[in-house]
Amino acid sequence: MSAALSAHVVVRRRAFTVDVAIDVAPGETVAIMGRSGAGKSTVLQAIAGLQPLDAGVIAIDGRVIDRTDHPRVRTEPMRRGIALLGQDARLFPHLSVRENVAFGPRAAGVAAAAARADADAWLARVGLPGVGDRRPAELSGGEQQRVAVARALAAKPRAVLLDEPLVALDAVTAAEIRTMLREALDGVTAVAVTHDAVDAAVLADRLLIVEEGRATQLGPVREVLATPATDVAARIAGLERVVGVASRGEWESRGWHLSSVVPFAGADGSALAAVFRAADVRIGDGPSGWDAIVRHLEPTATGVRVVADRGAAEIPVLAAAGLTPGDAVRFFVAPEHVRLVAVEPTVR
Structure with a gap:
C-alpha cells in the first residue's frame, strides 16, 4: 500500500505564492503545521489533484502524476491512487456503512462478496465491529470519521492525505480517533495537516513548518518542537x-x-x-x-x-x-x- 511521494507544489495566491517541496518515504507520515492561511491545505489539495499547479511536479514511486513543464502531465484525482480525508467524513448517506467502505474496492473491480468481507474487517480494525448494516446518519461524528478512515484505507491508496480530520471533534473523541489513526496508518505513506502539536507528536515521523507559503523548518517531530527555528514554530510547540x-x-x-x-x-x-x-x-x-x-x-x-x-x-x-x-x-x-x-x- 505504501509508496514514496515526492511533490514540489507552486500555487500563486493573491497574498503570496505557495512554494513547498516535500518528500515522504514509503510508510512515513509527515505532518504540516503553520498558521491559518499559510498554505498548508493548498499543498494537500494540489497533491490530491483538486488544486491545479502553477509550477512544479508531483510523483509517486517515481511516476509523475502532475507536471507543468513539458511534457505536461495532469492525472485526474480519481486516478492518482491518493485518498484525502478532511474534517467532513463525506460518507454516502444512501449507502450502508459496509457499502460505504466497500465502495472503493468494488469500483476497482473487486467482487462484491470479497469487498464486503474486507469492509467488515476494516470496520473492526477502526473499532466499529458489527455496524456494517447501519446508515451514516445513525452514527456519531466520531464514528463517521472512523468509517471514513476505513473507507479510505480499504481502497488501498498509495498515499493518504489528512486535512485536519480531528478539528471538529470533542477532545475525548479526538484522542480516541488519533490513537486509532496511528494504528491504522502503520506502514501507510501519509501527509497530515494539523493545528494541534499533539497530532504531530502522535501521528507523524517528521514535521514541516510552513509560513506564508514557504517551508521554514523540517525535521523529526521531537527535534522541531524542542528547537523551533522560527517564532511560529515556537508558538506551535508552546x-x-x-x-x-x-x-x-x-x-x-x-x-x-x-x-x-x-x-x-x-x-x-x-x-x-x-x-x-x-x-x-x-x-x-x-x-x-x-x-x-x-x-x-x-x-x-x-x-x-x-x-x-x-x-x-x-x-x-x-x-x-x-x-x-x-x-x-x-x-x-x-x-x-x-x-x-x-x-x-x-x-x-
Whole structure:
C-alpha cells in the first residue's frame, strides 16, 4: 500500500505564492503545521489533484502524476491512487456503512462478496465491529470519521492525505480517533495537516513548518518542537523564542539577559535563540531576566497568561491579582528552564 511521494507544489495566491517541496518515504507520515492561511491545505489539495499547479511536479514511486513543464502531465484525482480525508467524513448517506467502505474496492473491480468481507474487517480494525448494516446518519461524528478512515484505507491508496480530520471533534473523541489513526496508518505513506502539536507528536515521523507559503523548518517531530527555528514554530510547540547574541556562554538581547545550565560554546556575538516555556517565566527578581510592560491578560486552563511588550508568562490566578495593562514588571526564567540554540538559516 505504501509508496514514496515526492511533490514540489507552486500555487500563486493573491497574498503570496505557495512554494513547498516535500518528500515522504514509503510508510512515513509527515505532518504540516503553520498558521491559518499559510498554505498548508493548498499543498494537500494540489497533491490530491483538486488544486491545479502553477509550477512544479508531483510523483509517486517515481511516476509523475502532475507536471507543468513539458511534457505536461495532469492525472485526474480519481486516478492518482491518493485518498484525502478532511474534517467532513463525506460518507454516502444512501449507502450502508459496509457499502460505504466497500465502495472503493468494488469500483476497482473487486467482487462484491470479497469487498464486503474486507469492509467488515476494516470496520473492526477502526473499532466499529458489527455496524456494517447501519446508515451514516445513525452514527456519531466520531464514528463517521472512523468509517471514513476505513473507507479510505480499504481502497488501498498509495498515499493518504489528512486535512485536519480531528478539528471538529470533542477532545475525548479526538484522542480516541488519533490513537486509532496511528494504528491504522502503520506502514501507510501519509501527509497530515494539523493545528494541534499533539497530532504531530502522535501521528507523524517528521514535521514541516510552513509560513506564508514557504517551508521554514523540517525535521523529526521531537527535534522541531524542542528547537523551533522560527517564532511560529515556537508558538506551535508552546514555547517562547527570542533571538539575541551569545555573550560569555550566556545570552543577551536589548536589556534581556538569560543564562542556561548548559552554556553556549559559540563565539561571542553569534546569533543565538533563547527558548523557554511561558509557564516557566516568573514575575519578580531572579538570577536572570528582563523588564517588560503588561499589555493584556488572557485566561488559560490553569491560570493567567500575562502578555507583555517583551515576552509572556503563564502564572496562577492569585499571582496575577492586581496586574493591569500598562504595569511595569520584571520577568525571569531559572537557568534550568532555558535552552540556548544557534540560529540556523530556515528552509527555503
